[in-house]
Amino acid sequence: MHSTRTDRRSTRYTLRLAAAALVSLAAAAPAFAQSTIADLAKYDGADRMEKLIAGAKQEGxxxxxxxxxxxxINAITDAFTKKYGIKVDVWRGSSEDLLTRGVTETKAGRYTADVYETDGPGLEALTREQMLQPVSSPTFKQLMPQAVQDHNNWVGTRLNVMTSAYNTNLVDASSVPKTWTDFLDPQWKGKLGVEAEDYDWMAAIVKRFPSEQEGLDFFRKLVSTNGLSVRSGHTLLTNLVASGEVPLSMTVYEYKAQQLKADGAPVDWFGISPIPSRVNGIGVSAHATHPNAALLLQEFEMTDAQAILVKRGFTATNLTLFPLPKGVSLDVIDSKVVLDEGKKWQDLFEKIVLQQQK
Structure with a gap:
């Protein structure tokens, strides 16, 4: 009996020691795991990545x-999971659907999304809804200035460069326009195309002219003399260039034209500098239920994923890893301006370009 009581006391003592050890570990080990999203997001110590990885692995x-x-997105999330062992659940929709779903859920107190990834204006809209968490990251210093917002609620991870493309069987490379007014040349009558929602591109081009009025007059003259074939979707438009149905499109995404060219299609692209470019990026939810994993994914997209994006034809924003080619000048469209002036330019695009096609 004495031995049994001793064993029980020993067991109870061991359990108390184990409990004390667990309390001690709980105070030290979770580090970031029990911190608030605000605490995590502003931490920029030398061990930031180490802590994020540990916390993300706990979240899983x-x-x-x-x-x-x-x-x-699958190429990015698969690589992320392979590196860190963290599962990524993906919900995908249009930028508009993403905004609607995110805002509706947030107002209802449902916080499903840890991360939002979409175009710059969409992320800026989420910022104005106070749905994104300001983040401080040492990696921001590696990015092009236009990718980092002054409020730090989101960051640009890649650019869609809006170039022109032409069918090499129908258009001689030596004849492609060198300036925007070159598109007014009669040789382009009935040969030009444009994407149906590129109002922000039109705004960027208009602002190259000495006055807004002169820029708008350029587009009015272009439409009335040479015409524009308006098509919905940049991928469709690029394919139509390859087929010859649209000999020259004023707006395609450079990466898609490059992909078709690499596949042997009779397509090439050119840009009039500075080339208008749309930024896409990532923001961490201010209500993220997996904050460490969310911040870790943002870091991943700014670093490791840049090579994945470049391989897939996007233009990287991390200039430390992928400097722009010599002589290339980009005009990154300001997402705030697109939100603030979007209605104005949508109306002008509708009136000058779209209505003339009806």
Whole structure:
């Protein structure tokens, strides 16, 4: 009996020691795991990545809402999971659907998304809804200035460069326009195309002229003399250039034209500098339920994923890893301006370009 009581006391003592050890570990080990999203987001110590990785592994998963094409987002999330062992649940929709879903859920107190990934204006809209968390990251210093917002609620991870493309069987490379007014040349009558929602591109071009009025007059003259074939979707438009149905499109995404060219299609692209470019990026939810994993994914997209994006034809924003080619000048469209002036330019695009096609 004495031995049994001793064993029991020993067991109770051992359990108390174990409990004390667990309390001690709980105070030290979780580090970031029990911190608030605000604490995590502003921490920029030398061990930031180490802490994020440890916390993310404890969380084990995260959810991303994205408008990125399926193949592109899968390439990123698969690589992230392979490196860190963290599962990524993906919900994908259009930028508009993403905004609607995110805002509706947040107002209802449902916080499913840990990360939002979409175009710059969409992320700026989420910022104005106070749905994104300001983040402080040493990696921001590696990015092009236009990718980092002054409020730090989101960051640009890649650019869609809006170039022109032409069918090499129908258009001689030596004849492609060198300036915007070259598009007024009669040789382009009935040969030009444009995407149906590129109002922000038109705004960027208009602002190259000495006055807004002169820029708008350029587009009015272009439409009335040479005409513009308006098509919905940049991928469709690029394919129509390859088929010859649209000999020259004023607006395509450079990466898509380059992909078709690499596949042997009779397509080439050119740009009139500075080339208008749209920024896409990532923001961490201010209500993220997996904050460490969310911040870790943002870091991943600014670093490791840049090579994945470049391989898939996007222009990286991390200039330390992928400097722009010599002589290339980009005009990154300001997402705030698109939100603030979007209605004005949508109306002008509708009146000058779209209505003339009806």
């Amino acid at each position: 998963t995260l959810t991303i809402y994205t408008s990125t094409p399926v193949d592109d």
